[in-house]
Amino acid sequence: MNWILLIIAGLFEVAFAACLGKAKEVSGTEAAWWYTGFLICLSVSMLLLVKVSRELPIGTAYAVWTGIGAVGTVLVGIIFFKEPATFWRLFFISTLIASIVGLKLVSN
Template sequence: MAWVYLVLAGVLEVVWAVGLKYSEGFSKLWPSVITLVATVASFWLLALALKHLPLGTGYAIWVGIGAVGTAVLGMLIFKEPATVARLMCIGLIVAGIIGLKLTSGADAA
């Protein structure tokens, strides 16, 4: 269950990161509310996951999911450049996430 919490925490990290853009410096009410709720929920789920996962692995995977998801949505929603170099770097982050998962030694499912 710890891995499920961690993935959900990572997805919510993407939600709050994108929400920051839509909130326009917390000047728009509902995007700001969604951003704050997603932030709290993301940290809470990360905390639950870290009860059973190694700190370094859990935190790095959480950040990786957030970074990859935010970068991809930036390209899709905000038309940020999707250069070959940028996509390769995102691929390296994904490879790192997979590598950390495979070598974590945590038997939490």
């Protein structure tokens, strides 16, 4: 169950980064809504990380959480913000995914 919560926490990390990306593209009330979404997603993500770190090793939990956030944020950037999908970007994202999977496999 902790691994599922950790994945959800990582997805909320992706969401708070996406909210920041959208907030910088708009202004006024719409930006305020995106910043509100950022604060909500940040809070949920952190609370879930705190919860799972009580059971999972903090080094593993934090690395997986940030890895999910990094991979997800890059993919959101490519898909929604039209950032470049170069070979080297995708190569290093792939190595990051392999590292996350590796940490999961060697953790108790």
